[in-house]
Amino acid sequence: MEKLGTTDLCDEHMDFVASGELRVLPPSFQAYGKRRQFAGPVSTVKVFEDNVLVRKALEQDGRGRVLIVDGGGSLRCALLGGNLAVLGEKNGWSGVIVNGCVRDVNEINSCDIGVRALASHPLKSIKKGEGSEDAVVFVGGVRIHPGEWCYADDDGVIISSMKLSKL
Numbered sequence: 001m002e003k004l005g006t007t008d009l010c011d012e013h014m015d016f017v018a019s020g021e022l023r024v025l026p027p028s029f030q031a032y033g034k035r036r037q038f039a040g041p042v043s044t045v046k047v048f049e050d051n052v053l054v055r056k057a058l059e060q061d062g063r064g065r066v067l068i069v070d071g072g073g074s075l076r077c078a079l080l081g082g083n084l085a086v087l088g089e090k091n092g093w094s095g096v097i098v099n100g101c102v103r104d105v106n107e108i109n110s111c112d113i114g115v116r117a118l119a120s121h122p123l124k125s126i127k128k129g130e131g132s133e134d135a136v137v138f139v140g141g142v143r144i145h146p147g148e149w150c151y152a153d154d155d156g157v158i159i160s161s162m163k164l165s166k167l
């Protein structure tokens with residue numbers, strides 16, 4: 001796989017950084033899953049300590065998308081575990097970025113998918129189904145619209161309003 005190079009993308013597109021079309025998530029995420037680098041168009045869900053909509057999203061055909069889960073930064077339970085990571089892998093999602101926690105880290109690490117999350121937590125979430133799908137979300141103060149592009153590697157995570165050249 002060609003190296004995506006978030007550092008190179010930032011260097012090459014400083015004009016987009018200045019205009020806000022290219023935004024970098026705060027460096028507060030841990031990396032899980034086999035894919036250290038991943039990229040794709042963004043879909044979003046906004047939930048709080050409830051992962052029903054995360055499962056619903058990952059049940060869809062991913063077509064290389066990156067699911068961004070705005071979990072409000074909660075460190076009190078996990079929004080993604082081994083079963084959902086397998087589902088995402090099977091359905092062709094490139095990655096899942098969780099502003100919240102994951103669990104079953106060993107299982108997630110054996111899946112061919114990229115996962116970023118704040119931390120791991122052994123407790124599952126509630127299952128009420130509340131939240132919103134494909135909403136504009138804010139992760140670490142960064143605004144993210146569904147349909148934007150996400151690029152992630154060991155240096156960080158970029159959100160871009162447009163597809164960038166290196167993909």
Ligand SMILES: O=C([O-])CC(=O)C(=O)O
Nearest residue numbers: 080081082083084124125
């Ligand atoms: O179902 C959940 O709450 C998350 C989980 O443990 C899994 O995906 O395996």
